[in-house]
Amino acid sequence: MAAKRPQQNPLVCHGHSRPIVDLSYSAVTPDGYFLTSASKDGQPMLRNGANGDWVGTFQGHKGAVWQCVLNQPALLAATASADFSASIWDAVSGDVKHTFPDTHIVRSVHFSQDSNCLLTAGYDKANKMKIYDLNSPSVDPERFQAADSIRLASYHQDDNVILSTYVDKPNISVWDVRTQQVVKTLETSKVVLSLEIVDSNLFITADDKFVKLWDANTFQELKSFTLPYQVESATYSPQKQRFAAGGEDMWVHLYDSETGEEVDTNKGHHGPVHCVRFAPGGESYASGSEDGTIRIWETDFSTKQAGNAPIANGLAH
Numbered sequence: 254m255a256a257k258r259p260q261q262n263p264l265v266c267h268g269h270s271r272p273i274v275d276l277s278y279s280a281v282t283p284d285g286y287f288l289t290s291a292s293k294d295g296q297p298m299l300r301n302g303a304n305g306d307w308v309g310t311f312q313g314h315k316g317a318v319w320q321c322v323l324n325q326p327a328l329l330a331a332t333a334s335a336d337f338s339a340s341i342w343d344a345v346s347g348d349v350k351h352t353f354p355d356t357h358i359v360r361s362v363h364f365s366q367d368s369n370c371l372l373t374a375g376y377d378k379a380n381k382m383k384i385y386d387l388n389s390p391s392v393d394p395e396r397f398q399a400a401d402s403i404r405l406a407s408y409h410q411d412d413n414v415i416l417s418t419y420v421d422k423p424n425i426s427v428w429d430v431r432t433q434q435v436v437k438t439l440e441t442s443k444v445v446l447s448l449e450i451v452d453s454n455l456f457i458t459a460d461d462k463f464v465k466l467w468d469a470n471t472f473q474e475l476k477s478f479t480l481p482y483q484v485e486s487a488t489y490s491p492q493k494q495r496f497a498a499g500g501e502d503m504w505v506h507l508y509d510s511e512t513g514e515e516v517d518t519n520k521g522h523h524g525p526v527h528c529v530r531f532a533p534g535g536e537s538y539a540s541g542s543e544d545g546t547i548r549i550w551e552t553d554f555s556t557k558q559a560g561n562a563p564i565a566n567g568l569a570h
Contacts, residue, residue, distance in 0.1 A: 260520060261554040266305040266547035270294045273541030275320045276528045278302055279327040286533050287344075289321040289330065290547055297321035297332050299344060302532055305539075305549050309347045313340065324364040331371055333359040339373045341387065351390045353383075360420070361405045365412045374406035374417060382406055382417065384430070397433050399426075405448050409456075409469065416456070418445035423460065427472060439472055441465075447486040449530070457496060459487040464498055466510070478513050480506070486528045490535030493552050497538045499526025505540045505550060517555050521548055 271294035279287040279302065286302040297318045299308040311321070316336035323330050323344060330342040339359045340352045357376035364371060373394075374382045382397035402420040409416050415428040423444055427437035443461035450456045450469065458465050464487045466476045482502040489496045489510065499505045505526055507517035524543025531538045531552075539549045551557075 259555075259558050261517075261551060263519065263521060263548040263550045264305045265521075266290075266300060266307070266549070267545075268298055268307055268310075269296065269545040269547075271317075271545055272524070272527060272543040273545060273547060274317070274527050276530045276539050276541045276547065277320070277322045278530055278532050278539075279323040280325055281533050282327045284327075287323060287327050288530075288532075288539060288547075289323055290541060291318040291321040291332070292545070293317040294545075295334070295336075297330070299323075299330065299347075300547075303537075305547065311340075311342045311347055311349070313349050313352075314338070319358075319360045320362050322362055322364065324368040325366060326368070329364070329368060331362040331364060333362040333373065333375065335359075339371070341371065341390075351387075353385055353390070353394075355383075360403060361407075363407050365408055367412075370412070372406055372408055372415065374403040376402040376420070382415065382428075395433065397428065404444075404446070407448065407450050409450055410453070416448060416450070418448050418458075420444070425458065437472055439467070439474075446484070447488075447528075449488050451489050451491060455489065455491065457487050457489040459484040459498065459500075464496060464508075466496075476510070478508065485526060486530075488530045488538060490531040490538070490552065493531075493535040495535065495552060497529045497531065497540075497550075499529045499540050499542075501525045503542070505529060505538075505548070507538075507550075507552070507555075517550075519548075519550050522546065 269292040275291040288300045288302040295314045297311045314334040320333040330344045335358045341350045359375040361374040371385045380396035381399035381403045383394040385394045406417040417426045423441045425439040426435045441460045445460045447459040464478045485500040487498045505519040522542040528541040
């Protein structure tokens with residue numbers, strides 16, 4: 254009989270009163286790295302990325318917050334909200350610095366690399382994406398027209414390109430920032446619920462039961478993994494060559510990205526897993542769920558357990 258796989262006890266972060274819909278790690282800074290969470294409770298939070306300790310809450314939105322991200326030095330935060338606005342916050346004091354009103358729900362925000370611009374995207378009827386100059390926030394933004402509401406939008410290739418996914422239709426659009434036009438469409442079978450730009454060479458997506466790795470320069474699909482559950486989010490660690498995925502089955506799964514073999518099955522959430530993200534360096538990954546909790550998991554847990562397994566007849570078991 255096969256030995257039962259040991260279950261790890263994650264760090265559990267409470268504080269949100271409604272489902273968590275997005276997680277994002279900062280880059281490593283002189284003060285460490287940080288984790289932000291967006292929730293339908295409208296209270297985006299900032300935490301210590303290593304241990305999950307609460308640092309602060311950005312208070313002011315009047316509706317669900319769909320995304321909360323930090324800029325490169327982790328001194329500014331941006332939020333996208335169902336209250337028809339996006340906001341910029343001082344990540345140290347927690348004070349709001351500027352709010353950009355919109356005509357509809359804002360689903361996505363992303364800083365440019367130099368933090369001089371903010372990309373927003375959502376349900377606006379005419380201009381689904383906008384780029385604001387943060388040095389002149391009262392100036393009208395650049396506007397990108399699209400027929401369909403946008404779920405996610407991220408800068409790419411030194412901020413010259415934007416990748417976007419949609420709320421109600423499949424595919425990924427590649428936009429040229431200079432011309433404000435779609436220059437390439439990456440076809441998917443279903444709506445893309447998750448897109449993470451891992452680095453300048455790679456991004457990972459989740460649609461339906463598929464997790465895909467893409468070449469971020471040629472936009473060619475490199476690998477596709479078919480999983481036995483509906484996937485809502487996927488994240489990749491190049492250092493560990495692992496990807497994590499979560500979805501409707503309420504578990505957080507870890508896979509070997511070379512073989513597709515499942516390495517860990519993490520149980521503990523009491524609702525669908527809406528978001529997963531690796532911490533910088535890949536030593537841990539966080540999951541956010543319908544149950545309102547964040548759980549931080551150790552990437553090498555099973556490997557360490559196998560190394561500590563008792564030896565009998567020269568074999569670990």
